[in-house]
Amino acid sequence: MARTVDPEKHRARRLLIIDAALTCFAESGYAGTSTAAICRRAGIGSGTFFHYFPTKQSLLLAILALGTDETRAWFAACPADGSPIAVVEAYLDHTSAQMADPRMPGFVRAVGAVVGEPEVDAALDEDTRVLQDGLEPWIVRAQEAGEVRTDLPAHDLTSWVLVVLDGFLGRLATDAAFTAEKQAGTLRDAVRRLLAVSEV
Amino acid sequence: MARTVDPEKHRARRLLIIDAALTCFAESGYAGTSTAAICRRAGIGSGTFFHYFPTKQSLLLAILALGTDETRAWFAACPADGSPIAVVEAYLDHTSAQMADPRMPGFVRAVGAVVGEPEVDAALDEDTRVLQDGLEPWIVRAQEAGEVRTDLPAHDLTSWVLVVLDGFLGRLATDAAFTAEKQAGTLRDAVRRLLAVSEV
DNA sequence: CCTTTAGTGGAGTACGTGCTCTAGTATTGC
DNA sequence: GCAATACTAGAGCACGTACTCCACTAAAGG
Structure with missing residues (x-):
């Protein structure tokens, strides 16, 4: 046999x-x-x-799981020493690098609009949860180290980092002149400004 | 007859x-x-x-045109005096107010994922173009008035304001705890920090 | 009144979809 | 060599879709 x-x-x-x-x-x-x-x-x-x-949906879920696992692995392999804010910026760079594949932004946008199918919704929720849970501890540490402002709770700050990151991905998908390579630096700058201690 | x-x-x-x-x-x-x-x-x-x-698509185009017209009208009715940066922030507030209708974020996300149909793509392009062209002159004036940093060209700064705005809308659509009312202030703050003259 | 026509509903249609079924091939253990 | 089975292809099916067609109503001239 x-x-x-x-x-x-x-x-x-x-x-x-x-x-x-x-x-x-x-x-x-x-x-x-x-x-x-x-x-x-x-x-x-x-x-x-x-x-x-078995189904078209299961294929989508498999792709999403791949991405979620990748995120989980990145934060698991993240070195515990060094400046916490450097970790945040390293993740931004990591994402920018991933988006060098021109299909990725379009995929992210396409998938974000899949709604109504509960399993997909759950997978997307878990994806953002993994990301939020991966990032937030570093924001907390950065606050404790005085590297990041404390007028907003760490959870909100993390959400806003993701807001900027999501907007960045969306722009990559729609604006051909807006490329990950050229704008990666400004992305870091934008997040640094968002988190900075100094009142503006 | x-x-x-x-x-x-x-x-x-x-x-x-x-x-x-x-x-x-x-x-x-x-x-x-x-x-x-x-x-x-x-x-x-x-x-x-x-x-x-005549078609389902034409209905979508009609809705998009409504939004584009609204944006055009807002900038046309915009007072020419006063601080230019106040106009930018007024537009942010205006958008936040529009997103008080809980359907709007979901609609924006849903429509952003419609791709491949040339007429829809064109309509979406025009929508962002109208927004970019409406906002950019005010950023230019703000730069001239020394209210906004000049290390990046006005076009890029405008794009980044839209990055933050798009990310904001996306988050509204996916995170039930993230509401336009509660986060409108932070949106203004985030954009102010993005545009601020001070190096961080 | 009658005629004309914008407006309305819903049964019907042609088609594209996700998915199944079956027949066939390559590859393994014996 | 032979039997068993993972794998492959593609014709076919049931179904939901965007859209059409036609019978009907209501309202406004003449």
Whole structure:
């Protein structure tokens, strides 16, 4: 009898589909992308698609989980020493670097608009929760170190860092002249100003 | 023979459909909303719907045009005297006030993800262009008056104000605890810090 | 009054969708 | 070699979609 032929090959093909889907979603949105379009881009039949993912939604959830895991891993691998505000800025740089792939901003925007499907909503909620929970402790430490203003609670400050970050991603998606490489510095500057102790 | 019965009634019914569509789009996204759902919400038959709008897309374009016109009108009615930075902040307040309608953030997010349809893309482009062109002259004046930093060109500064504003709207749509009323003050503060002359 | 027509509703239609089913192939253990 | 099974492709299906068509009403000239 024959069992799993090659788990590595399986994983590779799975990633191939995920990659094709990422491109399609970024180009046409989630609802605007048909499974047939993903199959065409990936060069597979629809039977193969549904062999790897039971539903179109499960594919989206798999991609989202990949991103959430990545965020979790980044904060887990984050060095505990050094200036806390440097960690915040390092994360901003990390995100900017990720957005060098021109599909990413479009994907983020496309996925943010998927609403009404409870499982997707839950996945998106968890994604922002992981990010917020990863960032907030560093803001707290920065406040304790006197590096960051204390007139707003750390939770609110963290939310506002994410506000700027989300706006940044959105602009990347819609404005061709606005690129991650050119604006990464200003992003750091904007967040530094947002968090600065000095009253303006 | 009988001609136009009552143009006012026509306009009112049109707005009724637009209002119903706004609710549906905000709840379920553009692609996720069927014309049948809009008809149900508006309490009309589908024949009536297509009597007022030739396609579903044209309805979306009509809503977008309403918003763009509103923005244009706001800047046209803007007083030329007074501190230029006050105009910028007034616009922020104006937007915050508009977002008091809980459907608006969801609608903005839903519409931002509609991509691939050239006419919609064009309408969205014009919308941001009107906003950018409305705001930028005031940033220029503020720079000339020494109220705003000059280490970045006015165009970039304007873009970054819109980055913060877009991020603000996005957060309103996804975070129930983040409301326009509570955060409007911080929005003003964030933009003030972004534009401030002082190096941080 | 009758005629004309903007306005209205809803059954009907053509089509694209996510997904299933089946037949076939490659690859493994024996 | 042979049997068993992971994998692949694509035709086909049930369904929901945007949109059409037609019968009907109400209101305004003449």
